[in-house]
Amino acid sequence: MLEIEIDGKKLTAPQGSTVMEAAHSIGTYIPHFCYHKKLSIAANCRMCLVEVEKAPKPLPACATPVTDGMKIHTHSDLAKKAQAGVMEFLLINHPLDCPICDQGGECQLQDIAVGYGNGASRYQEEKRAVPGKDMGPLVSAEEMSRCIHCTRCVRFTEEIGGFQEIGMAHRGEFSEILPFLGKTVNSEISGNVIDLCPVGALTSKPYRYSTRAWELSRRKSVSPHDGLGANLIVQVKHNEVMRVLPLENEEINECWLADRDRFSYQGLNSDARLKTPKIKFDGRWHDTDWETALAYVVKGLNGVSADHGKDAIGFLTSPHSTTEELYLAQKLARAFGINNIDYRSARSDFRADAAKQGAEWLGSSIVELAAAKSVLVIGSSLRSEQPLLASRIRQASKKGMALNIIHVADDELLMNVHAKLIASPLALVNAVAQVLKAVVAIKGGDSTLDLAQVDVSAQAQAIADSLCAGETARIVLGAVAQHHPAYSELLALTQEIARISGAGFGVLSEAANSVGAELVGAWAQGGMSAGEMIASPRKAYVLLNTEPEFDGYNSAASVAAMKQAATVIALTAYQSEGLLDYADVLLPIAPFSETAGSFINMEGRLQAFNGVTKPQGEARPAWKVLRVLGNMLSLDGFGFNSAEEVRSELLAKGDIAQRLNNSLSSIAANTAAKAGVVRVGEVPVYSTDAICRHAPALQATALAAAPVARIAADVFAAAGLAEGELALVKQGGATLRVPAHLDASLPAGVVRLAVARAETAMLGGMFDTIEIERG
Amino acid sequence: MLSAESLASIDREVAKYPADQKRSAVMAALRIALTERREQGQTPEARCLTPEVIEYVANYLEIAPVAAYEVATFYNMYDMKPVGKYKITVCTNLPCALSGGVSAAKYLSEKLGIAIGETTADGKYTLLEGECMGACGDAPVLLVNNHKMCSHMSPAAIDQKLAELE
Amino acid sequence: MAIFKSGVIFEGVDTQDENAWRLAAYEARGGYVALRKILAAQMPQDEVIAEVKNSGLRGRGGAGFPTGLKWSFMPRSFPGDKYVVCNTDEGEPGTFKDRDILRYNPHALIEGMIIAGYAMGTRAGYNYIHGEIFEAYEQFEAALDEARAAGLLGQNILGTGFNFELYAAHGYGAYICGEETALLESLEGKKGQPRFKPPFPASYGLYGKPTTINNTESFASVPFIIKDGAQKFLEAGKPNNGGTKLFSVSGHVNRPGNYEVPLGTPFTELLEMAGGMRDGKKLKAVIPGGSSAPVLPAEIMLGVTMDYDSISKAGSMLGSGAVIVMNEDVCMVRALERLAYFYHEESCGQCTPCREGTGWLYRIIHRILNGEGRPGDLELLDSVGNNMAGRTICALADAAVFPVRSFTKHFRHEFEYLIEHGKPLVDHKWC
Numbered sequence A: 001m002l003e004i005e006i007d008g009k010k011l012t013a014p015q016g017s018t019v020m021e022a023a024h025s026i027g028t029y030i031p032h033f034c035y036h037k038k039l040s041i042a043a044n045c046r047m048c049l050v051e052v053e054k055a056p057k058p059l060p061a062c063a064t065p066v067t068d069g070m071k072i073h074t075h076s077d078l079a080k081k082a083q084a085g086v087m088e089f090l091l092i093n094h095p096l097d098c099p100i101c102d103q104g105g106e107c108q109l110q111d112i113a114v115g116y117g118n119g120a121s122r123y124q125e126e127k128r129a130v131p132g133k134d135m136g137p138l139v140s141a142e143e144m145s146r147c148i149h150c151t152r153c154v155r156f157t158e159e160i161g162g163f164q165e166i167g168m169a170h171r172g173e174f175s176e177i178l179p180f181l182g183k184t185v186n187s188e189i190s191g192n193v194i195d196l197c198p199v200g201a202l203t204s205k206p207y208r209y210s211t212r213a214w215e216l217s218r219r220k221s222v223s224p225h226d227g228l229g230a231n232l233i234v235q236v237k238h239n240e241v242m243r244v245l246p247l248e249n250e251e252i253n254e255c256w257l258a259d260r261d262r263f264s265y266q267g268l269n270s271d272a273r274l275k276t277p278k279i280k281f282d283g284r285w286h287d288t289d290w291e292t293a294l295a296y297v298v299k300g301l302n303g304v305s306a307d308h309g310k311d312a313i314g315f316l317t318s319p320h321s322t323t324e325e326l327y328l329a330q331k332l333a334r335a336f337g338i339n340n341i342d343y344r345s346a347r348s349d350f351r352a353d354a355a356k357q358g359a360e361w362l363g364s365s366i367v368e369l370a371a372a373k374s375v376l377v378i379g380s381s382l383r384s385e386q387p388l389l390a391s392r393i394r395q396a397s398k399k400g401m402a403l404n405i406i407h408v409a410d411d412e413l414l415m416n417v418h419a420k421l422i423a424s425p426l427a428l429v430n431a432v433a434q435v436l437k438a439v440v441a442i443k444g445g446d447s448t449l450d451l452a453q454v455d456v457s458a459q460a461q462a463i464a465d466s467l468c469a470g471e472t473a474r475i476v477l478g479a480v481a482q483h484h485p486a487y488s489e490l491l492a493l494t495q496e497i498a499r500i501s502g503a504g505f506g507v508l509s510e511a512a513n514s515v516g517a518e519l520v521g522a523w524a525q526g527g528m529s530a531g532e533m534i535a536s537p538r539k540a541y542v543l544l545n546t547e548p549e550f551d552g553y554n555s556a557a558s559v560a561a562m563k564q565a566a567t568v569i570a571l572t573a574y575q576s577e578g579l580l581d582y583a584d585v586l587l588p589i590a591p592f593s594e595t596a597g598s599f600i601n602m603e604g605r606l607q608a609f610n611g612v613t614k615p616q617g618e619a620r621p622a623w624k625v626l627r628v629l630g631n632m633l634s635l636d637g638f639g640f641n642s643a644e645e646v647r648s649e650l651l652a653k654g655d656i657a658q659r660l661n662n663s664l665s666s667i668a669a670n671t672a673a674k675a676g677v678v679r680v681g682e683v684p685v686y687s688t689d690a691i692c693r694h695a696p697a698l699q700a701t702a703l704a705a706a707p708v709a710r711i712a713a714d715v716f717a718a719a720g721l722a723e724g725e726l727a728l729v730k731q732g733g734a735t736l737r738v739p740a741h742l743d744a745s746l747p748a749g750v751v752r753l754a755v756a757r758a759e760t761a762m763l764g765g766m767f768d769t770i771e772i773e774r775g
Numbered sequence B: 001m002l003s004a005e006s007l008a009s010i011d012r013e014v015a016k017y018p019a020d021q022k023r024s025a026v027m028a029a030l031r032i033a034l035t036e037r038r039e040q041g042q043t044p045e046a047r048c049l050t051p052e053v054i055e056y057v058a059n060y061l062e063i064a065p066v067a068a069y070e071v072a073t074f075y076n077m078y079d080m081k082p083v084g085k086y087k088i089t090v091c092t093n094l095p096c097a098l099s100g101g102v103s104a105a106k107y108l109s110e111k112l113g114i115a116i117g118e119t120t121a122d123g124k125y126t127l128l129e130g131e132c133m134g135a136c137g138d139a140p141v142l143l144v145n146n147h148k149m150c151s152h153m154s155p156a157a158i159d160q161k162l163a164e165l166e
Numbered sequence C: 001m002a003i004f005k006s007g008v009i010f011e012g013v014d015t016q017d018e019n020a021w022r023l024a025a026y027e028a029r030g031g032y033v034a035l036r037k038i039l040a041a042q043m044p045q046d047e048v049i050a051e052v053k054n055s056g057l058r059g060r061g062g063a064g065f066p067t068g069l070k071w072s073f074m075p076r077s078f079p080g081d082k083y084v085v086c087n088t089d090e091g092e093p094g095t096f097k098d099r100d101i102l103r104y105n106p107h108a109l110i111e112g113m114i115i116a117g118y119a120m121g122t123r124a125g126y127n128y129i130h131g132e133i134f135e136a137y138e139q140f141e142a143a144l145d146e147a148r149a150a151g152l153l154g155q156n157i158l159g160t161g162f163n164f165e166l167y168a169a170h171g172y173g174a175y176i177c178g179e180e181t182a183l184l185e186s187l188e189g190k191k192g193q194p195r196f197k198p199p200f201p202a203s204y205g206l207y208g209k210p211t212t213i214n215n216t217e218s219f220a221s222v223p224f225i226i227k228d229g230a231q232k233f234l235e236a237g238k239p240n241n242g243g244t245k246l247f248s249v250s251g252h253v254n255r256p257g258n259y260e261v262p263l264g265t266p267f268t269e270l271l272e273m274a275g276g277m278r279d280g281k282k283l284k285a286v287i288p289g290g291s292s293a294p295v296l297p298a299e300i301m302l303g304v305t306m307d308y309d310s311i312s313k314a315g316s317m318l319g320s321g322a323v324i325v326m327n328e329d330v331c332m333v334r335a336l337e338r339l340a341y342f343y344h345e346e347s348c349g350q351c352t353p354c355r356e357g358t359g360w361l362y363r364i365i366h367r368i369l370n371g372e373g374r375p376g377d378l379e380l381l382d383s384v385g386n387n388m389a390g391r392t393i394c395a396l397a398d399a400a401v402f403p404v405r406s407f408t409k410h411f412r413h414e415f416e417y418l419i420e421h422g423k424p425l426v427d428h429k430w431c
């Protein structure tokens, strides 16, 4: 520790820290623009100049390391003069358009100019004008004359995003911030540059010109998308969500948001929102009131139950719903006598259910995962499934984490990968088994699984070596693994690898409340799983926040099951085309922003929130709808007055941490690799849930482009396809014509074609066999 | 997009640097690409660096296209705008100006009938003003097509040079 | 090209001989004797560095930092890669000496760099060459090939087990790459934007590895120091100013060119060597150390000797040794405007004061020159300059300010006259 003095205050600072960091540690503010704690030091804006005794000239606090005995003055005449001088330079070419600037009221330049500037301008020459740039549908770069060249955006894309998408071209006064000509900024976390830009040069395109910052109220919330549980500041005006910003939480999202978290709010204000209850009769939809609609639901459930028995009814729920909603949904189903309830519509393998000993989770905190020396990610398209976690792992891999990958495609992760094993879904189990076999050989343990027919590849060996060498190693299974038809086997093998190597293991919860859904029992305990409910269609379905054609493992089969049912009751925030087609009752429920509730993130952390606006139209929080239904069905225990009361009841069932457990009590796996042509059908990053599916700006991004078939070289050649031409795809009796693209990153036998898109909804299972020919 | 010969030249540049520092060759690679375009290009547009060429070079060296674009625009010998068959850059910095640099530029401008920064209508000549070329002792100096330095360019020497370029 | 023949670098070089640059000619002049001596004797690294220290060699790139001292900063026991880098990005207006070293005596530089590599325990070096002298770059590559073929470069040099590789790289039109850390960035394939220091290149240089950067002339002086001894080099100049120095004399003289003379030579002698004032005109002013050095009026200049200390005492800098001579026909406002344009054009753009200030300075001076000066403009120039100098990552901002300060100090009346009358006091003629 070094002893230093800032403005007469004595303090100690660690060796290697900067004057800026030392000042922050005692709450002393030093004006700055280019400095950002999460980015490399550029020291280019020169705003943070301070006086250091014995130094001949003022020094930039952001870049100057502290030395023992250093005496720093942040407000001395010399410091103030230097700061005012820099401020003047920053303003001479900056347009004075604060009244029309989106950043007005929350502009660092404006704020600091008031505190450190000089007043009237001495610059009498012509100001420069910089043409606007096109950065895509999310980030506006129209007003580049406002740019002060701090290069935070450039450094963000390169360092945090992993790929430099923004540059500063030309030089000197002619320097311009821009994306590569003709390209937009396509990172899944691009919106952070809006927060980073200290002026109004980069702004939010969807938000632009909609309100002034000071008209907005700020409310805390939690992202409803992936399992990270990013903390949000939701900004509201006139009961409408206008903007979403990150709420800093170092343990979860740091100071960042994924674009999905930031821009999905547009979906909350979508025209497709369901605003009144609707009933279908005479082949037509009719708006109705809640009383009528709920009476209809009660009649329907009682009718089906009387005619076909309770087992003829299935509940499909969503891991994007709140803990309280999911708790009440399963409570209602079970109290009514229905055990067929599941939140896992996207899964296809439920064989491990009987051996479960607790709820699946990450197996550690997010911070612990990032601190592991060696990590193996199995079956995850990390950047689209978990954009922010991917960024965190990217930072960790720069600091020396050995990242290992087993996956069905060689995705560009924009980070250092230590070893990777890319295999067709048909060979995925075998791939994981290879690592197990290598681990067994290294550690000299014994596995109960039969590994006789497994050959260890060099990559598997490298992964095993890495896991066994790291002081702390962790293995996580992503959404591709979880949706995979052999998930139970992948989990079993992972458990074995972990047991023998000493690594920790867990799953990357795909949705905001996957852990919560499992903890409250919204899954097939004693009843049918989501897969069985589709495979053996029920007479009636109750859908909570679920659109089976997008959320199901097999969209064609899911839709067929819905269509054959006597009644489909949907609690939904949107009147989507599918629901309008096969449902009979639509009950408008509130999305996360309009209800109190909680999500439990992948690390088992319960994060409660309140509604940030009132429900739109006649929409009601689902927990209230379920409570009323419980009462109308004359079920006991539905007397809740608030979401908090629901929460207390569910939390009383036991401590969350005690109930998280990834281990299976018995395991099995068939480790032979199979041959054939299979689909890799993943949920695109902006198709994960109804809210982002209804967010126009997200849907306009390159990441949400219309699906194409990406085809492994062998399949491509066998079908005699030409690049870009239409291919005829066949799955489960359905056909589709889509553009075909050769993709060298895919293992043999693979056709990658997204699910959860209207364009592909007629097709079958995510990882099922598929045929492709010239079409 | 680039000839095998150019790619071989780029490979030779890459070999000068550590294996994980291919990026170091970007300056030379852009120069090689530009030289090929200058030699092959039939129109002013075909003689300069385009986003496609820059992206190609970036991909070849496995760097972000915008990073290569930053480099191409930072160093002012890379032609980013259409350029004549002969690009003539005259040094008019102070030391050269004291020994005829400005007069040489003026003479060329009159003789070619174009202002500094312009290209003749037939696409043959582009006249530019340059900063110090490190040859002030030989003033007036000019560069033809970036690489050929011509010293002591009195009006007579300029006439002769232009005749050679015909 | 006029060259003084009893110097350190050009001793014995026949600039009329088109093969003067070749290995054979260099060896005939006593080239590579120093390297052979070191390798044969397995001279300890410390001894080589001590010799350079004792020679009093000060960096010829501009700052005049003692070269031996700089070499001693390299962590010699550092296990990983280390580099020596030569700065031939000669772009400082008025400087053209390094080009002549490459043209006529490239092996002196190559030998100097190999010795430097030996002394600092580095395996590889780069010479970064100004893009505009592309022909010199190509010839330097040919010289490297010669050295490689002769076993003087590469693996197992001269069979002694010593390995050292040297490569040429080139710039492509950016003055700022003469600044050593901008040069490193450029060598790494990036824009030439200087790095904040600390850390200094000796601990964090090329690719983040310890690196020593010297000017071409500095490296090219080393073989002489090793061969003939530090003392002889020191004696060629004067105390604290060891050796001879190349002066690039340009402007209004009869024989512009490079003159290698002992440090301490009176300016009047240098002027005479350069053939005196062209057309018999009167000397008005001299920039004695490249365009970034403060200008000095004739009366001061005529009393100085050409060495670091004397010129510094006179209020300027020896800098890179570029002597820009101006006669009585020069309007100092116009001369300054041209220099201000240069710095405005060449600012890399990262630091706010430099990016914005160089343009501001240029526009004010341009306005004054065009007869649109306003009262207070000189004070404004002064104040803008004060807000730039010492407030940026590298010294380019200072380099832009020094001429403004010195021109408006020594020739203030010309500026005042133009502001007041809208037309210049001196009827300007470039030549």
Ligand SMILES: Cc1cc2nc3c(=O)[nH]c(=O)nc-3n(C[C@H](O)[C@H](O)[C@H](O)COP(=O)(O)O)c2cc1C
Residues within 6 Å of the ligand: C058, C059, C060, C061, C062, C063, C064, C065, C067, C070, C087, C088, C089, C090, C091, C092, C175, C176, C177, C178, C179, C180, C181, C213, C214, C215, C216, C218, C219, C394, C395, C396, C399
């Ligand atoms: C703007 C600027 C331009 C420079 N240009 C050159 C140059 O062209 N050549 C050079 O050798 N040094 C130049 N320098 C100085 C270098 O940064 C560095 O000090 C020098 O190369 C060190 O070599 P030396 O110790 O042998 O002098 C420049 C410095 C600045 C700030």
Ligand code: SF4
Residues within 6 Å of the ligand: A031, A032, A033, A034, A035, A042, A043, A044, A045, A046, A047, A048, A049, A060, A061, A062, A063
């Ligand atoms: S560069 Fe500037 S703001 Fe940026 S932090 Fe430093 S000096 Fe400060």
Ligand code: FES
Residues within 6 Å of the ligand: B091, B092, B093, B094, B095, B096, B097, B101, B131, B132, B133, B134, B135, B136, B137, B139, B141, C093, C094, C095
């Ligand atoms: S000033 Fe013209 S080459 Fe130096």
